[in-house]
Amino acid sequence: MSKSANKPLKILIACGGTGGHLFPGIAVAECLRARGHDALLLISEKKVDSEASAKYTHLKFERVQAVAKPPTLSPRMLPFLWKLWHAANHSKKLIRSFGADAVLGMGGFTSLPPVYAGSKLGLKTFIHDSNARPGRSNVLTSRFCTQVFIGMEPAKAFFPDRETVLTGTPVRPEIHNLPSREEAAERFGLDPAKRTILVTGGSQGAQRLNELCAEAAAKLPEEIQVLHIAGAKDYPRVAEISASRPNCKVLGFCDQMPSAYALADLVVARSGASSLTEISLAGIPSILVPYPFAADDHQTRNAEVFANAGAAELIQQRDLTPEKLVSLTSSILNDLQTRERMAQAARALAVPDAADRVCAAIEATLAP
Numbered sequence: 001m002s003k004s005a006n007k008p009l010k011i012l013i014a015c016g017g018t019g020g021h022l023f024p025g026i027a028v029a030e031c032l033r034a035r036g037h038d039a040l041l042l043i044s045e046k047k048v049d050s051e052a053s054a055k056y057t058h059l060k061f062e063r064v065q066a067v068a069k070p071p072t073l074s075p076r077m078l079p080f081l082w083k084l085w086h087a088a089n090h091s092k093k094l095i096r097s098f099g100a101d102a103v104l105g106m107g108g109f110t111s112l113p114p115v116y117a118g119s120k121l122g123l124k125t126f127i128h129d130s131n132a133r134p135g136r137s138n139v140l141t142s143r144f145c146t147q148v149f150i151g152m153e154p155a156k157a158f159f160p161d162r163e164t165v166l167t168g169t170p171v172r173p174e175i176h177n178l179p180s181r182e183e184a185a186e187r188f189g190l191d192p193a194k195r196t197i198l199v200t201g202g203s204q205g206a207q208r209l210n211e212l213c214a215e216a217a218a219k220l221p222e223e224i225q226v227l228h229i230a231g232a233k234d235y236p237r238v239a240e241i242s243a244s245r246p247n248c249k250v251l252g253f254c255d256q257m258p259s260a261y262a263l264a265d266l267v268v269a270r271s272g273a274s275s276l277t278e279i280s281l282a283g284i285p286s287i288l289v290p291y292p293f294a295a296d297d298h299q300t301r302n303a304e305v306f307a308n309a310g311a312a313e314l315i316q317q318r319d320l321t322p323e324k325l326v327s328l329t330s331s332i333l334n335d336l337q338t339r340e341r342m343a344q345a346a347r348a349l350a351v352p353d354a355a356d357r358v359c360a361a362i363e364a365t366l367a368p
């Protein structure tokens with residue numbers, strides 16, 4: 001990462017609520033530091049945020065209330081608006097006490113109050129959206145923004161009257177430096193010589209995908225092993241289903257994602273944008289099963305980008321059975337040419353310098 005020639009900046013980054021917002025925020029904060037700037041990360045009080053941020057002790061975090069929008073006609077709308085107003089006031093105080101030069105929101109309704117507060121205080125404001133179909137909160141927040149950063153090209157169409165910059169989605173530095181396959185296998189107590197399927201449902205796990213994968217794992221041949229990240233909530237249930245299978249390692253929340261990618265020959269995953277970005281950087285073939293209830297079906301739109309490029313097989317959850325999963329995983333794992341073709345297509349979608357692009361765009365906008 002290059003050191004910036006600009007004066008040191010202080011950037012407030014709102015990135016709470018889910019790993020898909022938090023980790024890109026952390027990646028930008030690391031990159032800002034490397035370029036000589038300072039960052040304060042606003043995360044939510046949710047367990048997933050505390051767990052995921054725990055090891056980044058060198059970064060500055062501040063907790064704010066998570067804000068999630070209820071349906072428009074819901075009686076919970078009034079408390080939601082009250083929370084927004086309260087959060088905007090809290091954000092103004094944090095912006096002033098940190099002395100922020102600009103505010104960056106990484107998505108979700110938790111980003112709206114800080115970005116709004118920043119714009120009210122006359123600061124430059126930015127949002128980043130990593131999905132092919134942006135979140136409604138980001139489309140709303142973009143009204144208070146100087147510039148919109150997007151992770152995937154199709155998102156541009158949703159911000160017709162905003163200045164957009166295609167930056168890709170920032171990824172934590174450790175994902176750029178995967179350990180060796182042997183080291184990774186040792187970390188999980190698995191065999192480096194065996195072909196490995198990594199199952200991940202995103203930062204909060206995926207119940208139905210967990211069930212389908214655990215049942216499929218029991219039908220796979222012995223020479224294939226499974227590293228199954230079940231999510232903290234579903235861990236006990238999945239661990240019990242898979243207990244009798246020696247080739248299956250089940251984890252709750254995994255804080256060793258670089259090792260998980262280093263060992264994987266194939267990933268079976270939901271299609272959250274950060275997971276996809278990491279899979280593309282690591283260059284791994286994937287089977288993508290979009291979360292069927294994701295807002296505006298954005299996970300299908302994300303998965304389509306990968307499937308259309310030949311990097312992934314896209315299969316909807318309603319069409320998936322454990323038997324289909326066994327046949328699909330086996331056909332990819334047993335065909336080296338297909339695996340290499342998919343891996344190469346995945347790599348071609350990666351934007352390795354996404355965090356630098358975000359930082360450079362912020363510096364350029366704030367330059368005197």
Ligand SMILES: CC(=O)N[C@H]1[C@@H](OP(=O)(O)OP(=O)(O)OC[C@H]2O[C@@H](n3ccc(=O)[nH]c3=O)[C@H](O)[C@@H]2O)O[C@H](CO)[C@@H](O)[C@@H]1O
Pocket residue numbers: 018019020021023107130131200201202203204229231252253254255257271272273274275276278291294295298299
């Ligand atoms: C259900 C849902 O609506 N999820 C959305 C949520 O992402 P969500 O947090 O579900 O998932 P993503 O796939 O985007 O990101 C997961 C992140 O968590 C990390 N990780 C995951 C599991 C684990 O055990 N350890 C760990 O570190 C991954 O490495 C990755 O960095 O926000 C994303 C960004 O707007 C969207 O694209 C997703 O669709």
